[in-house]
Ligand code: SF4
């Protein structure tokens with residue numbers, strides 16, 4: 001299992017609106033990667049607090065992802081823009097303690113091709129270089 | 144409210160270097176409103192300090208606490224039970240709060256995590272602006288509730304300097320000319336006649352030169 005996940009632990013915070021079946025869809029990957037992955041569904045990505053991101057890092061995540069709806073598609077209008085600002089703020093904070101800002105990453109999904117949370121997660125794993133269980137179509141993640 | 148900003152973590156770390164057990168104490172009032180020293184900011188700073196210590200192999204222990212107000216004894220007293228267990232208090236209150244805690248606990252080392260900045264208002268989410276310098280002789284009544292001491296870059300009492308352009312201050316075009324605001328508000332509220340009065344320069348003896356100011360009210364004392 002370590003090899004599968006490259007030994008990295010990740011926290012994935014995501015907007016629940018992205019995938020109405022997120023509960024079911026994330027289970028397969030949770031099973032595959034065990035403690036190397038933790039999901040935190042949010043009612044809207046704009047509700048993310050820098051404190052959640054810090055606590056996720058502090059509790060051992062090597063990488064924290066925040067996945068938002070496409071720009072302009074937030075149900076609460078500007079949630080994903082707010083998410084972007086909060087990621088930037090927290091990146092500034094971790095840089096102050098000498099951590100790489102890349103430990104926090106914002107992923108804005110593409111409006112053209114809606115994906116479920118398991119597909120989005122497999123795209124992330126593929127990008128990290130985890131080759132098993134990869135969804136072949138990872139081209140539409142915008143950083 | 145009193146506004147403040149967090150000090151750079153580097154500076155906070157330098158101050159904390161000799162200590163191991165740290166009590167991080169926020170204030171739930173002014174500095175929480177300006178997102179500098181409330182419960183969330185206590186959490187963020189504590190997390191950052193713990194992660195930093197871990198990365199550098201330093202052993203620290205942090206307890207997070209936030210008082211409703213850090214400048215009032217009744218709230219500060221909540222520290223009495225725990226304060227002896229820590230080597231230092233890192234306070235996220237304004238300068239008044241830091242000193243109030245220090246006064247209550249004369250033997251405790253207490254350090255400021257914030258730079259206290261000004262008296263101001265929350266203009267919009269994430270924007271705080273200075274609008275009072277605490278001059279001790281408030282003239283808002285004659286200036287249509289726009290403070291020329293604070294909001295006019297030159298602190299003028301008897302009309303504009305003449306340099307404003309399209310209602311902006313000549314010193315900083317991002318800021319509206321305070322005198323433009325004063326005159327418009329007096330006009331809108333039918334009080335332009337107030338402008339006839341000539342005001343002497345501000346009496347700064349009410350603010351400065353006699354050490355720290357004090358307000359004492361017998362009716363409030365026990
Ligand atoms: S210590 Fe008092 S004045 Fe200072 S921020 Fe807290 S409530 Fe405001």
Ligand code: SF4
Pocket residue numbers: 274275276277278279280281282283290291292293
């Ligand atoms: S006149 Fe003095 S007390 Fe009144 S708002 Fe201005 S600085 Fe504050």
